Amino acid sequence: MNQYKNNETKLSFFENLAIKIIKQGPIPKHIAFIMDGNRRWATNFNLNKSEGHEFGSEKLSKILKWCPKIGIKEVTVYAFSIENFKRSQDEVNAIMKLFIRKLLEKEQELHEKGIKVKVIGNLDMLPNDVQKVVADAMLSTKDNSKLNLNIAFAYSSREEITNSIKTIVEGVENNELILEDLDNVLIDECLYTNQSSPVDLLVRTSGEMRFSDFLLWQVPSTVFYFTTSLWPDFTLWHLLAAVFYYQRNYTQAKALKEHYNQTRPAITNNPRVDKFLANLEEKRCTKLVEMNRLIKS
């Protein structure tokens, strides 16, 4: 049990050596994690489910310490799906409380480590107190640049795609866009993840081999690594194994990236679209400021 609460970040000689060796090959710039298995892990140790989530969030902190050492610049994690609202009210409340507590606890650490936090999902579905803390975290860390952390909370990929389509259709209705501007690349540009680099590697713990409505649009060139380990049991060695797997499949990933022409930021030759997208970012920022002040519009 102690190994899970151990906050020591000093790595052993072998761990450092392994990292140095792995860095000789291609490193995924953006890794996504489906952090599955907290509740099963808690049951295995006769703990209650919220304690499972507590250990799970500590694991995320560790990941954020390992990634910069390996050279990973962006991490996206699936923390809470819209489907998870179906769980018992107690569990949902516990997760919300945990989320608020962690964001507040880790605030200083985020600044020390230069982590830019973005919470992606349908934030309107969250209780007001969560919204305020989320907005605060996003606004205060927006100029950090060492690592990007995207937390998918109240997220589902279909909701994200639908929201993107809605944004585009609104753009046409407001005469910001004309029909000729519309194509599927624009959907990319309006997703919650439109500022992120392409996802290179997706890791799912607890052995399931599906995506559960996570980043479906963003992953045509993503390599998937599935491990049977439960999330709180995920170690640096699992992470290195995932990166190793990525390196072994790098040629395939590269071919797919070229085919799908995923460049960030996407190059549009259309000033109207550029203006529309700039406006979109501004609107989203304003919304965050409102959320932070708990203004209802």
Add this chain to the structure above:
Amino acid sequence: MESMILKAIWFIIHFIVDLIESLFYYGLEFRENFIYFIKNISIDSLSRSKKNELAYIEARINDLKKLPKHIAVILNINNKKDVDLSKLVNLVSWSMNSNVNFISFYDYKGILKNQLASSFHQLIKDKLTLNNDENLVWGPDYNLKASLNEGVEFPHRNGFIKHLVINIYSSYDSYSLFNKLLTDDELSSKDIKIENVNKKISKLYGNIPEPELALYIGKTTCTAGFLPWHIRLTEFIQISYKLKNLTLDKYIRVLYKYAKCEQRYGK
């Protein structure tokens, strides 16, 4: 100097893993062929009698708790010569016999769709003999009679007990089809919710259900961009390292793996 040593170690580690993978792969292939030889089942299943194959499959899948209705096949094709179409025809035949209703073939470059589709079509016509209670339908792109919006409706038309719809997709179908959705006149921003978008997208794809199972060929687990909207709950299971080594036992093994997967749907 240190970085040279590290780089060398990196190469050596990857090389060793390459060796182990090859040994493992050849070892497995050898074992498969040996078992086949013993069971006296010809590797070219097209020459096996249809009745035997059907009985074999039905016996093996009898105990399975769940079977997929829609199977996606994610292929890893670099050029025309890589593809052994007879293996794909086998997959069609096996799916038909395991009560699958939809089978979708996908390769992101579109080689199957754009260059080999008519040969594939022809091969199926030539090699696959259908019983009276079986029906094979080509999806909207191929079926000149069914319009793009109709798709195939279920329960089965005309009282066929076994009904299989074949579709072939490429990356165009995954993303570019959405252009049609965006320029749809009927879409107004007030109405846009997941349910209506889902209905419109379903129509664009001929009303195929979501694939419960996606088989992939090759060593890399990736979607290669297969139908992003449809794969939210799809199980991705590797069926074979190489298409040329695809066998019926591998197919059945995947069905067993699929039947063991437990869905919690977020709860």
